[in-house]
Amino acid sequence: MPAMPTIPIAVPVEGEADLVRRATAGEAQAVRAIIRTHNQRLYRLVRAVLRNNADAEDVLQEAYLRAFANLGRFQGEASLSTWLSRIALNAALMRLRAQKRMKRVAPAPELAKAEIIPFPLASSIADPERVMAQRQLLHLVEEATDALPETFRLVFVARVIEGLSVEETAALLELAPATVKTRLHRARKLIRTQLEERIGPVLVEAFPFAGVRCERLTQAVLSKLGLAE
Template sequence: MLSLDTATGQMPAEADLIQRAAARDKAAIRLIIQIHNQRLYRLVRAITLNDADAEDVLQEAYLRAFRNLDSFHGDSSLATWLSRIAINTALMRRRAERRQKRRAPDAAAVQADIIPFPSPPTPADPERVMAQRQILNFVERAADALPDPFRLVFMARVIEGLNQAETADMLGLPEATVKTRLHRARRMIRDRVEQQIGPVMLEAFPFAGARCARLTDAVIARLDLGE
């Protein structure tokens, strides 16, 4: 269990965690990242459609959030607040890339101030991992093929398991719109995958373990919290 309280082994209350993070407590910042990394990564990747870009964007989103944590007043949950920052950061990155392509289609992309991530180590059981990865890739490609508005709703509702009200709040949409988009997204996904692999209940778009630790360390380093 993730915990800051070694005496009780219990997860601290969100308000206490936010207060500690605002005071630049490394342990609190790490725990917040670990709690929310999976959801935020999936939401960002639903916009970038690229693993490396998603990690870069998520790093920037965390920096933006922790540097402005004093602006969080609890009007929504911390998860919703972070999700909005992550989505807006991803959308801003995509708009900037599109503007750059229109101005100079052949120009090299400007390098962002991002700490590079090393490649993950080779898994111990490559055949098993490859078979699992092939299925996951198929599911991910089917989700990637959804139009943007439907992809975000699908990620929030199906992959993350948020309810209709939570998704509407996070994306700033009416609940009726969320319901309609989810229905259409499911239909599009079903049309793509049903005949090949049938119902798939796997954890797609993983972002945990070493990848989570790398991003957490990078954010902590860039916040320059000192000892």
């Protein structure tokens, strides 16, 4: 079952130290606040490495446990977000290396399928046709992102999906800013190429006007013509 999205909670810089202190002391509310604040970003970064929802969730849980066990060592030299991200990425890379060493067999069909990461729809009115179209587009974007080479994929997720700056991405991935820019350029080009090749069949169903919306219009016209049943 795909991870449900979390709503990031802005934590003032001046309150971060206090939050860390309370979490280190074992205050559940502080631990929960840290997880809810960073969950979305950490999940996406871990998934960018592993490309599997179940593995990403499992590794993220391990990363949180490791982080909270060592929270007392956090000195604030980097932001808590960066510190947690590095722990999560290291955990994901360790899992990936372990999988390669074991020459893990291909995942079962039900896990091999790319799953949709839920996100809030722009429209508040349920429209099955439009929801389906949006899901199809998201599916293509996720598949195209998963198909990127790992070095490009991590930069793309950090910069485009998470919105980190070039400097933040460089610090997180321990790269030179120029390398981040180059990899992002190549990642975007690869994504664009893949989407252009596959988006045609999906766009055939763009701007859907069937189902509920079509029936609503039909009934309105029939009513105005005095033909409503």
